[in-house]
Amino acid sequence: xxxxxxxxxxxxxxxxxxxxxxxxxxxxxxxxxxxxxxxxxxxxxxxxxxxxxxxxxxxxxxxxxxxxxxxxxxxxxxxxxxxxxxxxxxxxxxxxxxxxxxxxxxxxxxxxxxxxxxxxxxxxxxxxxxxxxxxxxxxxxxxxxxxxxxxxxxxxxxxxxxxxxxxxxxxxxxxxxxxxxxxxxxxxxxxxxxxxxxxxxxxxxxxxxxxxxxxxxxxxxx
Numbered sequence: 001x002x003x004x005x006x007x008x009x010x011x012x013x014x015x016x017x018x019x020x021x022x023x024x025x026x027x028x029x030x031x032x033x034x035x036x037x038x039x040x041x042x043x044x045x046x047x048x049x050x051x052x053x054x055x056x057x058x059x060x061x062x063x064x065x066x067x068x069x070x071x072x073x074x075x076x077x078x079x080x081x082x083x084x085x086x087x088x089x090x091x092x093x094x095x096x097x098x099x100x101x102x103x104x105x106x107x108x109x110x111x112x113x114x115x116x117x118x119x120x121x122x123x124x125x126x127x128x129x130x131x132x133x134x135x136x137x138x139x140x141x142x143x144x145x146x147x148x149x150x151x152x153x154x155x156x157x158x159x160x161x162x163x164x165x166x167x168x169x170x171x172x173x174x175x176x177x178x179x180x181x182x183x184x185x186x187x188x189x190x191x192x193x194x195x196x197x198x199x200x201x202x203x204x205x206x207x208x209x210x211x212x213x214x215x216x217x218x219x220x221x222x
Contacts, residue, residue, distance in 0.1 A: 015063050029161040036168040056139045098213045105213030125203040133199045136162050137189040159183040
């Protein structure tokens with residue numbers, strides 16, 4: 001029993017070492033996303049993504065001992081005010097963009113394929129947004145926050161790797177949108193330390209873009 005405790009101590013020490021974390025960082029947030037931009041079987045990409053997500057969950061639960069629960073200290077009123085203000089600005093800007101570039105796309109899915117719209121909104125929120133926030137906010141901040149000397153560098157780095165995760169789209173506009181989105185999400189998570197709140201914000205913006213007509217560019221089926 002004592003020997004098992006010693007082994008566990010060294011195991012956890014290794015998993016939390018600076019060297020291990022840097023290797024982990026470059027593998028998960030640099031090498032894997034860039035590899036997805038290259039052409040090779042989609043099945044392999046899905047397997048890599050799935051195994052990566054299982055690894056993130058393992059580290060969060062078994063190494064970092066993160067407990068997933070809704071904090072009673074969440075400032076819901078403040079969150080909704082700030083999120084609605086940002087959502088309104090984003091909606092105005094993106095509406096003008098869609099209107100000026102391709103008016104036929106505006107509200108196309110919700111008007112012509114409402115059932116598809118409902119289905120995608122549901123699937124996107126549960127199977128895309130929340131896993132992304134677990135990886136790019138909860139895991140990222142828990143593992144690498146100490147790497148950065150100040151808040152700005154932490155948030156900028158997080159926004160950069162979040163944008164890099166979308167490099168496979170091969171679209172400069174997508175990279176810009178996800179860079180800005182990553183910055184907003186990183187700010188929200190830094191302030192609230194809540195995966196739930198940042199997931200809600202992420203889902204609102206993503207679903208808003210999909211509804212307005214920018215879904216195809218972002219990989220939504222239309």
